[in-house]
Amino acid sequence: MLDVRIDRKEFASDPEAVLRGIAFSVRRGEIVGLLGPSGAGKTTLLRILLGLDVSFSGAVKCDFRRVGVVFQEPRLLPWLTVEDNIRLVVTSAMPQPDIGFLLETVQLGHAGALRPQQLSLGMARRVALARALAISPDLLVMDEPFASLDARLGSALAEGVVTWARTTGAAVVLTTHDLSQALERVTRLLILAGEPTTLCADVPVAVSGDAALYAKLLDNFTFLGADSNGKSPEQELLSMPPPGYHQDK
């Protein structure tokens, strides 16, 4: 289980708090979406739960043994091939992955011998996903994982991650600012908003077409302000399919 409690987080350059009063837990098998507008501190929150940022008041307790990470940028080593980048994070104590199979899974079966500089951003992000899955994580943390992929590929990969998580029982925490995408995939939504950012709502997303869920989200989403695509939260909500509905691509 992952237990996160952030009483207050501020940056050295700005005494104003950026995160305040955020507490939640993540259990095995859950797919938790952190939803909030750009600049709300979602990445900061992920950095804290990964142990990369320890300058905050609060506590993070993580019982998961292997944590796979997909950062917003791919963060591949340019001097290693794609295969070696994936192999790098696998130690001898871990189950040894079939790297060819992993690359096939992210539709990059041909790219094992290439170097990151020879990949597009979308390809590099898929390698980063394969790298995170290579350690057979019991917690997978992803920061806007499908942002730079085309809609069809992003949807296919998101579906793949959901299937993988359901099969293995691993937990997933992902950030997104796309409500409709989040609702299609996650089992729980944490809505972050306000100044400083607080946890506005912790909503289970299990029941399809649940009118009460819509109402609750709409209620909370008004805190978020306009999304980066220019739509208001209400427009965003009205334009999306109901939870549980999967549009044929």
Place this chain on the structure above:
Amino acid sequence: MGRIDSATRDRLLSLLGFVAIWWGGARLTVSPALLPGPQQVALFAWRECLNGALPAAFAATLARVAIAFVLAMFGGGVVGYLAGRSRRVNAWVDPWVVIGLNLPVLVVIVLAYIWIGLNDAAAILAVVLAKAPTVIVTVREGARALDTSLAEMAQAFHLPMGRRLRFVVLPQLLPYLAAAGRSGLSITWKIVLLVELLGRPSGVGYALNLFFQNFNVTGILAYGLAFASLMLLVEGAVLQPLERRATAWRSHA
């Protein structure tokens, strides 16, 4: 047979020009002992090779250069890395580095011989102390330029320390280490010659001292130029290919 590119041809012509000027100068001097011609110097070097004096002197000097070079690179590399990663370490190291950079090499050598004695340990220590500050400064810059996002990736995946150093840190430091190594070799061998000239009974520096006392310009030129050529060969045949290999991934960009 491959064609020689214009830059190589110009270099060869320039080198030939140097030999021609030397030869012309030697013809014009009143005394051949003051400036012997290239052929006399080459012949002297060949004779010294045959009687074993030149290889023995080269071996002694090369051993000192190799030991001092490795120690200065390793010690300077470690200190430079730590200084680049920690402001506190840098605050401690920086004044020493500034003093080291500005202290005349001759002072370091003389003090090492006085305090430690006329032996190889003092000679090598003097060379290391004279060379290490430049390695520290170069590697410190490299450590400051390390990509923090890659370090975070390594931390998030809990990579073992050895793997982090080998695959994440070292490849980023290599261009800086290569720069320190190339400038380091040329400085190191020149300091070693000075150290030998001042207080060792073997090596090229010792031979140069003997030739100086006997006013043997042919010997000075033969040993000096032959050793400089050997060092250029080491740089061209060993250090540069190593550097190219270490940074080959950049060509895929």
